[in-house]
Amino acid sequence: MxxxxxxxxxxxxxxxxxxxxxxxxxxxxxxxxxxxxxxxxxxxxxxxxxxxxxxxxxxxxxxxxxxxxxxxxxxxxxxxxxxxxxxxxxxxxxxxxxxxxxxxxxxxxxxxxxxxxxxxxxxxxxxxxxGDETTHDEPSIDRYRRGGIRTLSVVGRGAVASYEVTVSGRICPDASGPSHTPAANVSGPTAEGSLRDEIDQYRFTGEVTAFSLTGPADVRVDGRPVSPTRLPATDGDVVRVESRHGDPVDYRLDADAPVGQVGGGAVAADHTIEGRTSAADGWVTSGHFDQFETEAGSARLFQERVLVSPAALSAxxxxxxxxxxxxxxxxxxxxxxxxxxxxxxxxxxxxxxxxxxxxxxxxxxxxxxxxxxxxxxxxxxxxxx
Structure with missing residues (x-):
């Protein structure tokens, strides 16, 4: 050569x-x-x-x-x-x-x-x-202002509500918005807070991979109203692990980006989920799922609501x-x-x-x-x- x-x-x-x-x-x-x-x-x-x-x-x-x-x-x-x-x-x-x-x-x-x-x-x-950028230490969001910036707002309805949100990139309080959330409530890709009549606003990169809410509040992503039950956003891969016979299934699911549970839940820091279900679990990632295997029991796998072979994830x-x-x-x-x-x-x-x-x-x-x-x-x- x-x-x-x-x-x-x-x-x-x-x-x-x-x-x-x-x-x-x-x-x-x-x-x-x-x-x-x-x-x-x-x-x-x-x-x-x-x-x-x-x-x-x-x-x-x-x-x-x-x-x-x-x-x-x-x-x-x-x-x-x-x-x-x-x-x-x-x-x-x-x-x-x-x-x-x-x-x-x-x-x-x-x-x-x-x-x-x-x-x-x-x-x-x-x-x-x-959306993969999670390694920078700067607390400022200014370095991302050139593109990829998204907003998330949690709007109080008059009663106490608590929330926690995790994204696949970085998240910071939006100083230009009406947010009252202190920076201490932000840790890496996760932010949390509680509010009554206030509006907590953030800027973030990537996708929302996990969101949980207790109490009444409205949520907006990029200025658009979003039902809290529809978060995380499903712009990335979404899979559903379903027990075939209602018996417990132990499984392992890998992705090349952070993984969150559909409807809320913690993010897997190492991009790997080791789960157990007798019914069905839903998972979302801003990247791609690339491996699925069962360790005990029998399960069906759905990707974007379509039944798929587990081998298809590793294509x-x-x-x-x-x-x-x-x-x-x-x-x-x-x-x-x-x-x-x-x-x-x-x-x-x-x-x-x-x-x-x-x-x-x-x-x-x-x-x-x-x-x-x-x-x-x-x-x-x-x-x-």
Whole structure:
């Protein structure tokens, strides 16, 4: 396969090109101007806002490389206008993309078109959404003001009511609203309070994964009235575990994002539920459920009210398609299937495949791309759901 290219110049995205690493200002113009043959662009840790799609056409020996400890340190924030294809390569060779994460709003799909005439390497690249952001320590919500901000209001009806809400991202009191809730009532992704005639208002990212209410109150999400019994919001995956015969069933349910019980309940911090039911349990996540198994008893599994095979939860969600006269190697962070039927689930638990094709090949996989190399003349697509 192809050896690493040499470059005529190395440019720091911040100090040399003037890109804003805070994500406040778009970097499109400066980045496009630096897209030229023989240039390696190095991105220091930070957030870089892509406000429009980018096309790399007819360039050689060009690289985008994150210099953080891992790909999460360099985050390319993809605006709505840049979706679903923020980056396209056409007629280019000797390209390298390494060490960064595309960040979208609320799990929007991302497609990456690679029309190559030579070689392309993609290493340690993934896609996430703002709903996954739970690791920052700042109490301020200002860093999220650029997008993905949602509001939740609890409106008292004159009698004492208590509530607790958990989200998949971050939650903070909304200082611009009529909230009286002190910051001490917020801990990580969870806020709680009690009120009588007041209005408690919050800003948050992600989805509501758990909500419980005792006493009379009205609830609004993003300014719209919502019945407390309809929370958590069901924008993500929803599953129902139902005992077949009314006998106790012990089960385990895994997801790639926080899990809350439909109608309220605690969130599973490690994204895993170990449950027991003689009737039915409902669970919701802002991401995807990816594994279900029973440890005792017999259960049926419903996803979005449709009866499904438990194996369907573990079906891979991302796609790699390649066509033309191309030699390729793909190494992923999760399971990888060859021409897999996504309704079957399961599959070989391997993470690497390689081949030479003069027609077309389709793989489905989980997680990010650890390394992808392409050499030849053809077209490929990486699609992250």
């Amino acid at each position: 192809h050896s690493d290219p040499t470059y005529d110049r190395v440019r720091c995205a911040v100090s040399d090109l003037g890109l804003d690493p805070t994500g406040a200002d778009p970097v499109d113009d400066a980045l496009a101007a630096a897209t030229e043959t023989g240039t390696r662009i190095e991105f220091p840790p930070g957030e870089y806002l892509l406000a429009r799609p980018h096309t790399l056409a007819d360039v050689e020996r060009h690289a985008w490389v994150g210099t953080g400890e891992d790909r999460e340190a360099v985050r390319l924030l993809v605006a709505e206008e840049a979706l679903p294809t923020p980056l396209t390569v056409t007629g280019s060779r000797d390209l390298l993309f390494d060490g960064f994460t595309f960040v979208t709003e609320r799990s929007r799909p991302v497609e990456w078109g690679l029309d190559v005439d030579g070689s392309v390497t993609v290493a340690d690249v993934g896609v996430t959404d703002r 891979p969600r991302n796609d790699f398609l390649v066509a033309g006269d191309v030699e390729y190697t793909l190494r992923t962070e999760g399971r990888l299937h060859e021409d897999a039927d996504p309704t079957l689930g399961g599959g070989t638990r391997v993470s690497e495949t390689a081949g030479v094709t003069d027609e077309s090949v389709h793989h489905r996989f989980d997680g990010g791309v650890s390394r992808l190399t392409l050499e030849g003349e053809g077209a490929a697509t990486l699609a992250f759901e």
